[in-house]
Amino acid sequence: MKNMKYTDNMDSIFNPSVADALIKLDPEDGPHFVEYFQTHAMLSREKAQLQASVRDQRKLLVENGKLKKDIEQLKTLLQDKQKRRTAKVLFSPAPPPTTTSPAPNTETAAVPNNPPRLSSQDRRDRQSRRKKGDRKARPSSDSLSLVAEPRVDVSRLDLRVGRILSVRPHPLAETLSVQEVDVGENAPRTVVSKLGAQTDLEELQGVLAVLLCNVKACKLRGVASKARLLVCSASDGDIIERLTPPTCSDPGDRVTFLNYPGEPDKELQSKQRLWEILQPDLQVDSKGVANYKGCGFEVKGKGLCRAPSLTNCNIK
Known part of the structure; x- marks a missing residue:
């Protein structure tokens, strides 16, 4: 708003009469001064409009993220309600039979009042079969548990900025290298990575x-290896580049996603294969910005993560 007011003042000052007065005072340099100030006023106006547009866009993104979160919560509540309704129908007791006076049956009357007595062995067998039947009929607690399924999105990944303190070739593999990386903890983490034959390992020391x-x-x-170094590679796999955070980032800064505000897992379970599920949606777009389903890798308040030179490629 300050830029807009300043631009309006510039437009009101440099009207034709003021411009003519400047030209009369300095015929040689007056036109240059007038042109300079008019250009400056126009650029200030365009800058103010661009800033207003960026603010509106960020506001829409935040509202879109909130709406998506509300929709997911409503969907979860609806699923839980449906599960409870299904469980109520399955495990509710059957209605009691209607009592009607039976008609006299001549065949029943012919049956003797005293049934034949069973031996002790037959009674034990019947009791054991009854117990087994009770165990089979008893519903398990798992069938009654109504636990919501865990979310499957990028917010479950603990992505952080790290600074590579040292790097050396792997002693047993020519294609691998070993890095000591500061991720904001008490001690650096050892990371084993495949960076490609064209990567100069000495240039990686000290970078983010x-x-x-x-x-x-x-x-x-x-x-x-106690972490995974994210890299991007071309389709042919010959060129591999590390994913770079904003230059003003510090070791330990979280990489977050505006549309996916959840907290990361403490540790990814290998049997869930979450990384393999999410990895196809981790991309570098045509502008070199890293994103998940169109939502950028962001270090809050500092900027976006990018590929140094590659575009339209996968992150792995």
Whole structure:
């Protein structure tokens, strides 16, 4: 708004009469001054309009994220209600039979009042069969549990900014390298990565990178890796680049997503294969910005994560 007011003042000052007065005072440089101030006023107006447009766009994105979250909550409530209704129908007691006076049956009258007595062995067998039948008929607690399914989106990934303190070739694999990375913890993490033959390992020392920190630690050719370094690669796989966070980022900064505000898992379970499910939707767009389903990798208040030179490629 300040820029808009300043632009309006510039337009009102440099009207034709004022411009003519400047030209009369300095015929040689007056036209240049008038042209400079008019250009400056026009640029200020365009800048104010652009800032207003960006603010509106961010507001719409925030509202869109809230609406999506509300829809997911309503969907979960609807599913829970449907499950409760189904469980009520399945496990409700059957209605009592209507009592009617039976007609006299001549065949029944012919049956003797005293049924034949069973032996002790037959009674034990009948009781054991009855107990087994009760165990089979008893419903399990799992069938009655109404637990909502966990969300499957990028917010469950613990993505953080890290600074590579040192890097060295893997002692047992030519295609792998070992990095010591500061991710804002008391001690650096050891990370084993495949960065490609064209990567200069010495240039990686001291640079920032994006790491997936809640993967389960595993050994790669004898070296324990405690995080995953995110890289992007071309379709042919010959060029591999690390994903770079904003230059003003600090080790330990979270990488978040505007439309997916959930908290990450403490540790990703290998049996759920969450990374394999989400990885196809992790892309670098035509502008070089990393995103998940169109929502950018963002370090809050500092900017977006990008690929150094690649575009329209996968993140892995």
